[in-house]
Amino acid sequence: MLDTSTREARTHFYNSQSWRELRADALERDHYECLWCKADGKVTSNQSAVLEVDHIKELEFYPECALDIDNLRTLCKDCHNKRHHRFNYKSHGPKKENKWKDDERWD
Numbered sequence: 065m066l067d068t069s070t071r072e073a074r075t076h077f078y079n080s081q082s083w084r085e086l087r088a089d090a091l092e093r094d095h096y097e098c099l100w101c102k103a104d105g106k107v108t109s110n111q112s113a114v115l116e117v118d119h120i121k122e123l124e125f126y127p128e129c130a131l132d133i134d135n136l137r138t139l140c141k142d143c144h145n146k147r148h149h150r151f152n153y154k155s156h157g158p159k160k161e162n163k164w165k166d167d168e169r170w171d
């Protein structure tokens with residue numbers, strides 16, 4: 065099993081041949097476009113931005129998904145930064161606000 069729990073291990077992973085190949089496949093599959101920008105109606109391609117391949121289930125916590133192309137998506141550098149700095153960007157990742165608080169009280 066791949067170890068991705070440390071920064072060193074992840075750097076090693078990102079330098080591996082298998083990652084480089086899979087990453088190239090993911091970019092090709094996504095037509096070299098940022099998926100988040102695309103969802104927003106914008107085209108951000110490798111002509112206009114730096115594209116990166118993101119692990120949907122984060123590498124650090126899901127080593128078993130590290131080389132699963134279904135766990136990869138192409139994002140531009142801006143979107144990728146937003147994701148990892150956890151800016152409140154759209155509603156990626158369900159964030160359940162107290163949705164009941166104005167409806168019914170359970171107390």
Ligand SMILES: [Zn+2]
Pocket residue numbers: 098099100101102108139140141142143144
């Ligand atoms: Zn983007």
